[in-house]
Amino acid sequence: NAGVTQTPKFQVLKTGQSMTLQCAQDMNHEYMSWYRQDPGMGLRLIHYSVGAGITDQGEVPNGYNVSRSTTEDFPLRLLSAAPSQTSVYFCASSYTSGGAETQYFGPGTRLLVL
Amino acid sequence: RKEVEQDPGPFNVPEGATVAFNCTYSNSASQSFFWYRQDCRKEPKLLMSVYSSGNEDGRFTAQLNRASQYISLLIRDSKLSDSATYLCVVRLPNAGKSTFGDGTTLTVKP
Numbered sequence: 001n002a003g004v005t006q007t008p009k010f011q012v013l014k015t016g017q018s019m020t021l022q023c024a025q026d027m028n029h030e031y032m033s034w035y036r037q038d039p040g041m042g043l044r045l046i047h048y049s050v051g052a053g054i055t056d057q058g059e060v061p062n063g064y065n066v067s068r069s070t071t072e073d074f075p076l077r078l079l080s081a082a083p084s085q086t087s088v089y090f091c092a093s094s095y096t097s098g099g100a101e102t103q104y105f106g107p108g109t110r111l112l113v114l
Numbered sequence: 115r116k117e118v119e120q121d122p123g124p125f126n127v128p129e130g131a132t133v134a135f136n137c138t139y140s141n142s143a144s145q146s147f148f149w150y151r152q153d154c155r156k157e158p159k160l161l162m163s164v165y166s167s168g169n170e171d172g173r174f175t176a177q178l179n180r181a182s183q184y185i186s187l188l189i190r191d192s193k194l195s196d197s198a199t200y201l202c203v204v205r206l207p208n209a210g211k212s213t214f215g216d217g218t219t220l221t222v223k224p
Binding site: 031033035040041042043044045048049050056058059088090101102103105106107108 | 118120146148150155156157158159160163201203205210211212213214215216217
């Protein structure tokens with residue numbers, strides 16, 4: 001299994017540009033999430049999904065859209081990039097078993113907005 | 115108040131030391147608790163889940179106190195390779211989402 005893959009690894013955008021960060025998992029996990037991590041801080045949840053066709057907002061959803069048309073894919077769209085969106089973005093997938101959960105993260109996308 | 119709060123650190127300890135990290139959470143309905151490890155510029159990886167009865171994995175011991183809404187991680191006999199940021203994570207039942215603390219940075223020195 002490839003696990004959780006993210007593309008691109010690095011991206012530079014100009015203010016106002018839009019783009020999509022790709023995330024895919026091949027573990028058939030129900031749950032997928034997008035986080036951003038700013039320097040010296042923990043991960044903040046942007047959007048998450050509990051299954052195909054179901055998404056919900058996290059802590060910091062403004063400026064981002066998501067969709068979950070398949071179990072495998074969970075793209076994150078930046079509608080109009082702003083310098084405040086400069087961050088490292090992590091996608092994660094997870095499953096629960098017997099009340100326990102294991103969350104697997106992709107390697108991250110480093111985004112710089114000028 | 116943040117939902118999950120951790121010792122700000124950083125912790126700088128010599129090899130062989132015992133170090134403890136603390137974490138508190140605000141939502142009493144939280145059901146699942148975890149410690150993740152994150153190396154510099156890498157993705158977080160699950161270190162261990164935290165169970166009510168406490169659990170141990172080698173040199174690592176995790177404790178949960180639901181009454182005080184407090185989680186701890188104890189690392190015994192610290193190794194250089196333990197240097198990382200440790201993230202406390204809390205999850206509500208059937209919520210599909212996790213809340214992360216800001217992390218505590220540990221540096222183990224020779």
